[in-house]
Amino acid sequence: MVAHKTSRKNISNLHVPEPLNRPGATPDFSDLHMPDLVSDKTHTLPRPIPLVDAFETEQLASGLVRVLTLDGRAKGPWDPKLDADTLRLGLRNMMLTRSVDKRMFIIQRQGKASFYMKSLGEEAIAVASAMALKDTDMVFPSYRQQGLLLTRGYPLRDLMCQVLSNSGDKLEGKAIPICYSSREKAFYSIGASLGTQMSHAVGWAMACAYKGTDGVSCAFTGEGATAEGDFHYALTFSSTYRAPAIINIVNNQWAISSFQGIAAGESKTFAYRGLGFGLASLRIDGNDFLAVYAAIKWAAERARTGGGATVIEHFTYRKEGHSTSDDPSKYRAKDEPNAWPLGDPVDRLKRHLVLMGEWDDERHEALEKELDTYVLKIYKEAESFGTLTTQTGINPATMFEKVYEDMPEHLRRQRQELGI
Amino acid sequence: MPDQVSQKPKMKQMNMIQAINSALDVKMSQDPDVLVFGEDVGYFGGVFRCTAGLQEKHGLHRCFDAPISEGGIVGTAVGMGAFGLRPVVEIQFADYIYPAFDQICSEAARLRYRSNGDFTAPITIRSPMGGGIHGGTSHSQSPEALFTHIAGIKTVIPSNPYDAKGLLIKAIEDNDPVVFFEPKRLYNGPFSGDPHSPAKNWGGHELGLVPEGHYTIDFEKARIHRAGNDLTILCYGTMVWVAEAAVEATGVDAEIIDLRSLSPLDLDAIVKSVTKTGRCLILHEATRTSGFGAELIAEVQQHCFYALEKPIVRVTGWDTPYPHALEWEYFPGLERCSVAINRIMED
Structure with a gap:
C-alpha cells in the first residue's frame, strides 16, 4: 500500500486513492508492479502448454510476459518466432492505424466530424490480436481497437465514412463515430456502454461450443470498465460453461481522467482477477507486438482445444486524450506519455526489425509517407460523400x-x- | 378465435404453465438453434415448473441452469442471438429483471439499429410478473411500462393458456428481442380479483384448450375478450379476468379488449371500440404514474376525442411498492373495478 502525495486534502479516514503523476509532477511509475526492465528477468517467465491448469498461470498473472527487450531483441520462451514478412506486415498495420488516427483527429478538429478516439501507443494490441486470430474469430472490441478492422482489411473509406456519418456510411449515420460494425470482418458492433460486450462475447463463444464449430470469441475492455458488472458476468459465465473466449483487459492506465487505481483498488493486477474465477490469466507487455501475438495465439489454442477462456491484461499506456473531447493536461503529468517505461509499440517493433537487418530508417520513413499519402487520398474520397457539418446525404x-x-x-x- | 392454427389441430386441456412448457417443447423440437436457460430452469424445471422435463427430453445443452446473474443471462443471450441462435431465457421474477435492464435497453434493443441490421438479437426473455400470490415488494411487480418505453424491443403479456403458447412461439420465431411477461396469478387459473372467492383452474375452460402442436398468434392483434356496446375496457394479463368479473357484477354491456401485446399495440382495435362505446376504462396492476395506462389515455383521447362521452378512467395499483400484508388493498380488484365501471356509466 502506497500513500500518495496529492495537492488535495483528505481530513477523513476514508481512503481515496490518487495517482503519483498529477499535473506538475515528474513522472514516477513506481506504484505499477513494474518489472525490472534492465535485467531480462521478465523474459524468462515460462510458457506452459495452453491446456495447463488455470491456477498454474499465477506467476504469469502477477508478472509481466514480455518478448521484446527495450533494445529490440526477442527473448524468452514466449517468442513466437515470426518471419520478417509477418513482422513487417504487423509494423505496417500499426503504422496504418496510427496514420488513420492522425488524419481523423485533424478532420475532427476541422469540424468535419463530431468525435474521434485515437489509439496512439496501443496499436500493437489490436493489430497483433487480429494477426494471431483466425479471420473468422469474432472480435468484440471496445472503442480503441480500430487496428482490428484495419488489419482485417476493412475498407478504409467505409471506416472514414462511418466517422463522417455521411451517405457512404454503411450504418447510415445511426451510430456515433468509431462505433463500427462489420459481421463480414467478424467485428462485432460497438455500442458505447462500457463492458456490455464482454458477456456478448461469452454468449457467442458458448454458441460456438454449442454448434461444435472451432470458433473463438475475443473481447476487449479497458481496465476502467472491469469495475462494471458485465465484466464479472463474463468471467463467471465463461468459467461455468468453459466458453472458448479470450477476455482482454487493455490497461492503458487511464479511464478518461481516472487513473487505473480507481478500478483496481488494492488488486495486485487486473489479470489476477481471472484466477479467482479459475481462468488462465496472463499479464503481458501490451507495447510488445510479439508478446501480444504470442499471448493471443496461446489463449486461442487453449480455447479451441477445450481449455476455456483466458484473461489477458495488456499493460500499456494511453498516450493521447480519451477522445477528441478530452484534455489530459488537466489531470495527469505532461511528460507522462513520453516517460512511459515500456516505450512505444511501433518504435519497438521497428527497432527489432532493424536489429534483424530486415528494416532501416529510410524504409520506415518511406512507409510512413506512403501511408499518410494513401490515407489522405482515401479520406478525400470519403469526404466526397459528405460530412456531418456540411451535408450528410442521409435520407x-x-x-x-x-x-x-x-x-x-x-x-x-x-x-x-x-x-x- | 384461433388466429393461425394449422388445420384440425389436436387439442389438449392445459394450464398456462403447461402451455408455456408446450411452446418451448415445440420450438426446441423444431429448431436446434432454440435453447433455454435461466436460474433453476434445468434439472429442476423452473420454480414455476415452466421448463419441467425439457432438459430430460432435449439434453443438458438445450436447457440448463444459469448463475444468479440476470445481466449475465441476458448478456450471453444477446451474444448467442447475434451468432444466430434463438435463446429463450427466464428471469425468475420480473422484480429481478433490473440487473438485466441495461443489457435489454442498451444492447438487445439497440443492436439491430446501431449496426444497421448487421447484427440482431432474436432473443426471448420470459419472466413471471404481477401479484396476487403474497409476493410482497419483491415478487409481485409489473414493470411492463419500463419496457414499452424502449424502442427496439417488443413487450407481450398473455392472459390465458391458448394465447400464452401462440404468443410465445411467435416471440421465439420473432427476429427482434421480445420481453414476455407471464402473469403468475394466472398460471393455474383465471382470477376474478376477489381473493375470497374460491380459486378456479383452467380445467374445462375454453381458453385452456390448446393445440398440442405449432401455432402462432400475431402481436399486432388485440383480442376481444367480450364484445359489448356501452363501455370499452382496455386491459391485459390478470386484469382481463378481473374486468370480466366486474362486468358480470355490474351488468354493464362492456367490450373487454385484451391487448396481448403492448408494443406493438393494436391501436385500430382500441379506436374502433371506443368510437363505438364512447366510454373507456383502463385497468392495470402496475403503479399508476407513467404506467402503460397513461399511454393508452393519450392515444384514446387523441384518436377518439369527439366520440368520448365521459373522461377516460384508469384503475391501477397505487404508487407505492407492492405491500405484503395489504396486498388486496393495493390490488385493483373486483370491488374497485366495479365502482369505476358504475361511475363511468353514470349519466
Missing part, C-alpha cells in the same frame, strides 16, 4: 428503419408525422 426516412425487422404501425405513423 431522413432511414431513421425509422432497422429499429425492428419490420416497421411497426406506430413508427409508420411517426414517419408520416415527420412528413416523409
Whole structure:
C-alpha cells in the first residue's frame, strides 16, 4: 500500500486513492508492479502448454510476459518466432492505424466530424490480436481497437465514412463515430456502454461450443470498465460453461481522467482477477507486438482445444486524450506519455526489425509517407460523400428503419408525422 | 378465435404453465438453434415448473441452469442471438429483471439499429410478473411500462393458456428481442380479483384448450375478450379476468379488449371500440404514474376525442411498492373495478 502525495486534502479516514503523476509532477511509475526492465528477468517467465491448469498461470498473472527487450531483441520462451514478412506486415498495420488516427483527429478538429478516439501507443494490441486470430474469430472490441478492422482489411473509406456519418456510411449515420460494425470482418458492433460486450462475447463463444464449430470469441475492455458488472458476468459465465473466449483487459492506465487505481483498488493486477474465477490469466507487455501475438495465439489454442477462456491484461499506456473531447493536461503529468517505461509499440517493433537487418530508417520513413499519402487520398474520397457539418446525404426516412425487422404501425405513423 | 392454427389441430386441456412448457417443447423440437436457460430452469424445471422435463427430453445443452446473474443471462443471450441462435431465457421474477435492464435497453434493443441490421438479437426473455400470490415488494411487480418505453424491443403479456403458447412461439420465431411477461396469478387459473372467492383452474375452460402442436398468434392483434356496446375496457394479463368479473357484477354491456401485446399495440382495435362505446376504462396492476395506462389515455383521447362521452378512467395499483400484508388493498380488484365501471356509466 502506497500513500500518495496529492495537492488535495483528505481530513477523513476514508481512503481515496490518487495517482503519483498529477499535473506538475515528474513522472514516477513506481506504484505499477513494474518489472525490472534492465535485467531480462521478465523474459524468462515460462510458457506452459495452453491446456495447463488455470491456477498454474499465477506467476504469469502477477508478472509481466514480455518478448521484446527495450533494445529490440526477442527473448524468452514466449517468442513466437515470426518471419520478417509477418513482422513487417504487423509494423505496417500499426503504422496504418496510427496514420488513420492522425488524419481523423485533424478532420475532427476541422469540424468535419463530431468525435474521434485515437489509439496512439496501443496499436500493437489490436493489430497483433487480429494477426494471431483466425479471420473468422469474432472480435468484440471496445472503442480503441480500430487496428482490428484495419488489419482485417476493412475498407478504409467505409471506416472514414462511418466517422463522417455521411451517405457512404454503411450504418447510415445511426451510430456515433468509431462505433463500427462489420459481421463480414467478424467485428462485432460497438455500442458505447462500457463492458456490455464482454458477456456478448461469452454468449457467442458458448454458441460456438454449442454448434461444435472451432470458433473463438475475443473481447476487449479497458481496465476502467472491469469495475462494471458485465465484466464479472463474463468471467463467471465463461468459467461455468468453459466458453472458448479470450477476455482482454487493455490497461492503458487511464479511464478518461481516472487513473487505473480507481478500478483496481488494492488488486495486485487486473489479470489476477481471472484466477479467482479459475481462468488462465496472463499479464503481458501490451507495447510488445510479439508478446501480444504470442499471448493471443496461446489463449486461442487453449480455447479451441477445450481449455476455456483466458484473461489477458495488456499493460500499456494511453498516450493521447480519451477522445477528441478530452484534455489530459488537466489531470495527469505532461511528460507522462513520453516517460512511459515500456516505450512505444511501433518504435519497438521497428527497432527489432532493424536489429534483424530486415528494416532501416529510410524504409520506415518511406512507409510512413506512403501511408499518410494513401490515407489522405482515401479520406478525400470519403469526404466526397459528405460530412456531418456540411451535408450528410442521409435520407431522413432511414431513421425509422432497422429499429425492428419490420416497421411497426406506430413508427409508420411517426414517419408520416415527420412528413416523409 | 384461433388466429393461425394449422388445420384440425389436436387439442389438449392445459394450464398456462403447461402451455408455456408446450411452446418451448415445440420450438426446441423444431429448431436446434432454440435453447433455454435461466436460474433453476434445468434439472429442476423452473420454480414455476415452466421448463419441467425439457432438459430430460432435449439434453443438458438445450436447457440448463444459469448463475444468479440476470445481466449475465441476458448478456450471453444477446451474444448467442447475434451468432444466430434463438435463446429463450427466464428471469425468475420480473422484480429481478433490473440487473438485466441495461443489457435489454442498451444492447438487445439497440443492436439491430446501431449496426444497421448487421447484427440482431432474436432473443426471448420470459419472466413471471404481477401479484396476487403474497409476493410482497419483491415478487409481485409489473414493470411492463419500463419496457414499452424502449424502442427496439417488443413487450407481450398473455392472459390465458391458448394465447400464452401462440404468443410465445411467435416471440421465439420473432427476429427482434421480445420481453414476455407471464402473469403468475394466472398460471393455474383465471382470477376474478376477489381473493375470497374460491380459486378456479383452467380445467374445462375454453381458453385452456390448446393445440398440442405449432401455432402462432400475431402481436399486432388485440383480442376481444367480450364484445359489448356501452363501455370499452382496455386491459391485459390478470386484469382481463378481473374486468370480466366486474362486468358480470355490474351488468354493464362492456367490450373487454385484451391487448396481448403492448408494443406493438393494436391501436385500430382500441379506436374502433371506443368510437363505438364512447366510454373507456383502463385497468392495470402496475403503479399508476407513467404506467402503460397513461399511454393508452393519450392515444384514446387523441384518436377518439369527439366520440368520448365521459373522461377516460384508469384503475391501477397505487404508487407505492407492492405491500405484503395489504396486498388486496393495493390490488385493483373486483370491488374497485366495479365502482369505476358504475361511475363511468353514470349519466
